[in-house]
Structures are given as structure tokens and as C-alpha cells.
Amino acid sequence: MPINPWPVGQLSPITITLTQESLVVDLSSAATNQISVLLYHQNSDGSYAQTGTGAGVVTILQNKPGKIQYAPAASDVATAGNYAFRIKINWAGTTPQLFDYIPWIIQP
Numbered sequence: 001m002p003i004n005p006w007p008v009g010q011l012s013p014i015t016i017t018l019t020q021e022s023l024v025v026d027l028s029s030a031a032t033n034q035i036s037v038l039l040y041h042q043n044s045d046g047s048y049a050q051t052g053t054g055a056g057v058v059t060i061l062q063n064k065p066g067k068i069q070y071a072p073a074a075s076d077v078a079t080a081g082n083y084a085f086r087i088k089i090n091w092a093g094t095t096p097q098l099f100d101y102i103p104w105i106i107q108p
Helices: none
Strands: 003-007 014-017 035-042 048-053 057-062 067-071 081-089 102-107
Touching: 035 057
Parallel strands: 003 102
Antiparallel strands: 014 067, 035 048, 035 081, 057 067, 081 102
């Protein structure tokens, strides 16, 4: 589900329910400092190139099913274009978990 339209500079929080392969994600053992938002630019061929890590604030709203809120920083939404973001969770002592791309179209 793309996030569209999103005006340049809009700082409203985005709520995301985390699922992977139709499985419910349990955030009971996660802390907000283990959750990152990875930012990507969409290339003309539809592929994504990572541009950085979001500078906004992540809040855990619900443990199970895992639901988070991301309040973007001004630098995350400063330029119009076709983007996407992914949620990354660094579980303690395991390989980080990456979630699917969420298209994010930022308009002038």
C-alpha cells in the first residue's frame, strides 16, 4: 500500500502494522532503538537505491500484532520524488529483520 500523496515537508506520523509472509510480528522483546526506517529512492527501472536512514522518531504503538508509528523528520521529506522505505529491526543477537518496501510518493 503506497503512501500517496505526501506533500514535501509534511511531518504527520505514519502508522505501520508489521507483518512478514502473512505472519504476525511480536515486538514484545523489541525496543525503539532497535527499529530503523531505511529510506530509498526509486530508480526509473523500478528498483530502489538506499539513500540513508530516516531521521524521524519511531514509536511502538502495539506489541502484538506489531504496530509502530514513524514521525518523519524534515530532512526525510524535503524533496519531491518517488521513494520507498523499509522497516529494519535489529533483534538482539540475531540477523536484522527487513520488511517489504513501502512506496512513498512525495509531491511538490
